[in-house]
Amino acid sequence: MSSSSSRxxxxxxxxxxxxxxxxxxxxxxxxxPRKGGGVRDKGRDYRDGGRGRxxxxxxxxxxxxxxxxxxxxxxxxRRRDGADRRADDRQDDRRGGRRDDRWSDRGGRSGGYRSxxxxxxxxGYRSxxDYRSxxDSRGRGRYEDRRDDRRDGDSRREGWQEDxxxxxxxxxxxxxxxxxxxxxxxxxxxxQRDWEDRRRSRDRRSEYRGERSEAxxxxxxxxxxxxxxxxxxxxxxxxxxxxxxxxRREEGRRSGGGxxxxxxHDRREHSEGYDRREYSDRxxxxxxxxDQMEWHAEELTDLDVSTVDHEGGFSALGVPDRIVAALKAxxxxxxxxxxxxAIPDAIAGRDVLGRASTxxxxxxxxxxxxMSRLATAERPDRRPRALVLSPTRELAMQIxxxxxxxxxxxxxxxxxxxxxxxxGPQTKAFRKGVDLVVATPGRLVDLLETGDADLSxxxxxxxxxxxxxxxxxxxxxxxxxLDAVPGQAQxxxxxxxxxxxxxxxxxxxxxxxxxxxxxxxxxSVATATHHAFHIKPHEKVQLMCExxxxxxxxxxxxxTQRGASRMAEQxxxxxxxxxxxxxxxxxxxxxxxxxxxxxxxxxVLVATDVAARGIDVDDVSMVLQVDPPMNSxxxxxxxxxxxxxxxxxxxxxxVLPHQRRSMTRLFHGAGVTPVQTQAHxxxxxxxxxxxxxxxxxEPISQADYDALVAPRxxxxxxxxxxxxxxxxxxxxxxxxxxxxxxxxxxxxxxxxxHGDRRADHDHGSREGEQKKYGRSGNDTW
DNA sequence: AAAAAAG
Numbered sequence: 001m002s003s004s005s006s007r008x009x010x011x012x013x014x015x016x017x018x019x020x021x022x023x024x025x026x027x028x029x030x031x032x033p034r035k036g037g038g039v040r041d042k043g044r045d046y047r048d049g050g051r052g053r054x055x056x057x058x059x060x061x062x063x064x065x066x067x068x069x070x071x072x073x074x075x076x077x078r079r080r081d082g083a084d085r086r087a088d089d090r091q092d093d094r095r096g097g098r099r100d101d102r103w104s105d106r107g108g109r110s111g112g113y114r115s116x117x118x119x120x121x122x123x124g125y126r127s128x129x130d131y132r133s134x135x136d137s138r139g140r141g142r143y144e145d146r147r148d149d150r151r152d153g154d155s156r157r158e159g160w161q162e163d164x165x166x167x168x169x170x171x172x173x174x175x176x177x178x179x180x181x182x183x184x185x186x187x188x189x190x191x192q193r194d195w196e197d198r199r200r201s202r203d204r205r206s207e208y209r210g211e212r213s214e215a216x217x218x219x220x221x222x223x224x225x226x227x228x229x230x231x232x233x234x235x236x237x238x239x240x241x242x243x244x245x246x247x248r249r250e251e252g253r254r255s256g257g258g259x260x261x262x263x264x265h266d267r268r269e270h271s272e273g274y275d276r277r278e279y280s281d282r283x284x285x286x287x288x289x290x291d292q293m294e295w296h297a298e299e300l301t302d303l304d305v306s307t308v309d310h311e312g313g314f315s316a317l318g319v320p321d322r323i324v325a326a327l328k329a330x331x332x333x334x335x336x337x338x339x340x341x342a343i344p345d346a347i348a349g350r351d352v353l354g355r356a357s358t359x360x361x362x363x364x365x366x367x368x369x370x371m372s373r374l375a376t377a378e379r380p381d382r383r384p385r386a387l388v389l390s391p392t393r394e395l396a397m398q399i400x401x402x403x404x405x406x407x408x409x410x411x412x413x414x415x416x417x418x419x420x421x422x423x424g425p426q427t428k429a430f431r432k433g434v435d436l437v438v439a440t441p442g443r444l445v446d447l448l449e450t451g452d453a454d455l456s457x458x459x460x461x462x463x464x465x466x467x468x469x470x471x472x473x474x475x476x477x478x479x480x481x482l483d484a485v486p487g488q489a490q491x492x493x494x495x496x497x498x499x500x501x502x503x504x505x506x507x508x509x510x511x512x513x514x515x516x517x518x519x520x521x522x523x524s525v526a527t528a529t530h531h532a533f534h535i536k537p538h539e540k541v542q543l544m545c546e547x548x549x550x551x552x553x554x555x556x557x558x559x560t561q562r563g564a565s566r567m568a569e570q571x572x573x574x575x576x577x578x579x580x581x582x583x584x585x586x587x588x589x590x591x592x593x594x595x596x597x598x599x600x601x602x603x604v605l606v607a608t609d610v611a612a613r614g615i616d617v618d619d620v621s622m623v624l625q626v627d628p629p630m631n632s633x634x635x636x637x638x639x640x641x642x643x644x645x646x647x648x649x650x651x652x653x654x655v656l657p658h659q660r661r662s663m664t665r666l667f668h669g670a671g672v673t674p675v676q677t678q679a680h681x682x683x684x685x686x687x688x689x690x691x692x693x694x695x696x697x698e699p700i701s702q703a704d705y706d707a708l709v710a711p712r713x714x715x716x717x718x719x720x721x722x723x724x725x726x727x728x729x730x731x732x733x734x735x736x737x738x739x740x741x742x743x744x745x746x747x748x749x750x751x752x753x754h755g756d757r758r759a760d761h762d763h764g765s766r767e768g769e770q771k772k773y774g775r776s777g778n779d780t781w
Numbered sequence: 782a783a784a785a786a787a788g
Contacts, residue, residue: 391785419787442786560783583785609784
């Protein structure tokens with residue numbers, strides 16, 4: 001290998017040189033040649049014809065674009081061949097056959113891995129949600145298996161390549177090294193496809209129920225236009241559920257599973273290759289979480305409108321008295337800057353594009369004008385008149401919690417439409433009629449497709465965190481929703497960061513928008529102090545624990561779901577009470593953890609970027625970024641979780657040696673100048689900055705954690721199944737929050753059909769889930 | 782070796 005002779009280009013965190021593959025090696029592994037910077041293949045003369053590019057040091061690099069046509073042809077052939085071959089492989093997998101890899105030299109090493117991951121599913125990849133329920137007969141999780149398989153780095157690398165190949169074969173096109181700017185990485189596409197797969201299977205479910213409206217399907221086919229006749233034809237929804245489907249429905253009802261039974265049938269159809277026991281183990285045992293979230297609108301009545309000051313505050317912005325009084329009743333009297341800027345235009349009916357730094361009152365900046373608009377007239381029919389979209393369920397709930405009292409003060413109703421909650425209240429709300437809909441995209445699209453939701457009466461549509469909603473992954477559902485909203489409706493787009501992605505939405509849906517930007521750098525982010533802690537890799541975990549072991553409330557950010565769960569566990573092992581929050585948990589678990597954090601009983605929250613945006617917890621005095629954010633936008637959003645509403649706050653980013661350069665870029669992009677500190681364990685400087693202290697070292701048991709995060713009384717399964725359980729809810733800590741704004745209540749405890757499981761075993765399974773996300777690979781440090 | 786959004 002040529003890299004032994006020259007100085008390595010880069011080093012891994014542990015100081016060993018990074019392996020660079022030669023182009024010959026890359027070709028043998030089925031990769032395209034490097035775009036640049038690769039190790040030159042000595043067997044070829046790249047200098048002829050002057051192709052490639054030359055860098056400032058006079059080194060020439062080969063670029064693929066200018067490379068031999070023949071090479072590309074070869075590569076494409078191989079790729080096609082591989083795709084065909086893989087189609088055969090999938091057949092083999094279904095028959096339980098083991099694959100021999102004809103076209104690469106990887107041989108048996110990855111063979112085991114491959115057949116292992118197939119599980120008879122022809123999808124070949126699985127979502128994180130699936131991992132959750134993915135334990136084999138020995139009780140080992142999929143990741144644990146993987147770990148065995150990739151004892152050496154090579155097979156691990158190949159596992160990833162395998163994923164890429166899957167991508168290729170499914171897409172019919174290469175989508176590998178193109179994500180340089182984060183727009184279409186393989187991983188992104190994969191998760192997107194996964195998402196769409198689930199959508200498709202849900203569509204089938206809808207058809208079983210015969211509920212999917214003809215109208216919406218018509219909309220799918222026609223691009224644009226024809227909005228108005230949709231409503232009229234809605235009731236014509238086809239009812240062609242066959243006998244077969246009817247039986248399924250019956251069966252589903254009998255086993256009390258409702259929707260999830262359709263899911264199971266779907267799954268079973270896809271995959272005939274594995275045995276019954278495994279099937280039931282995976283789906284009936286783990287996959288059937290009905291650990292849901294609940295939400296109730298908060299009432300606000302008996303307003304004293306007479307005391308409203310008509311001169312200043314919100315009144316001066318043109319806000320109706322009733323709303324001013326309602327705001328006053330919730331303790332809000334003087335508008336923030338973004339509100340002053342945006343509300344008048346929004347009330348005037350203009351489309352508004354609003355940017356204001358985190359924690360500066362964006363929710364009311366769009367909430368107040370929305371309310372004002374709703375206040376002007378009665379809802380003519382049952383269709384909702386206002387819609388607010390949010391990227392995460394937690395944020396949606398928070399928005400709904402803020403807006404529902406305002407709405408109720410005017411006799412208007414609000415409904416939260418989000419996943420992880422029961423369908424009943426949501427469909428019912430649409431049937432009964434509702435004024436304001438606060439939603440996450442996924443569930444709303446779901447309800448649109450089943451015909452339960454009708455947005456054709458919407459007069460104001462709001463996108464919160466608009467730039468995030470314009471992201472690749474969200475775009476399809478967001479545009480589906482906005483297409484279902486009348487084109488002449490008012491559109492309000494808000495975020496702390498607006499960028500090019502938003503302009504697509506703006507062009508498509510906004511008419512003559514006004515932009516209001518409140519200086520981002522001088523906002524709340526500036527009231528936080530930013531620190532870069534340069535740390536030694538081997539001290540990272542300990543240092544994280546030490547920093548988190550501080551008096552105030554801390555949010556620790558992790559890059560991945562597993563990372564978050566692992567860090568939370570490491571913290572608890574070190575005696576720091578910490579809970580993980582990420583999208584791989586059940587919604588009930590998410591709600592409980594967040595509630596515990598909001599009430600203050602849980603001092604440390606370890607979260608993925610699910611908590612990066614919008615989540616408003618008052619006295620978070622530190623954001624600790626153990627994993628760096630993906631980009632500077634995310635840095636701003638994450639750090640916006642602290643220093644809210646005039647409080648102080650510190651943002652500490654742990655920087656490993658190899659992250660220095662990228663972190664510098666992030667800081668620069670975010671417009672912050674961090675205090676640079678060489679941080680070591682037990683360091684005085686660290687202790688002073690973070691007000692932290694050495695950890696006790698006394699591990700916190702799972703039971704203690706559960707008692708804090710899931711304080712609902714553990715009833716026997718029988719009691720929970722019956723109505724009695726409901727009577728016992730609401731006494732735990734998490735419901736302390738209830739008095740404030742809505743409920744993060746525990747939701748139903750029932751978890752499927754294993755009747756003989758002990759009640760507290762539920763936590764066992766959550767524990768198992770955590771374990772799996774827990775101490776597996778050492779991929780972060 | 783992303784996260785999030787339908788179960």
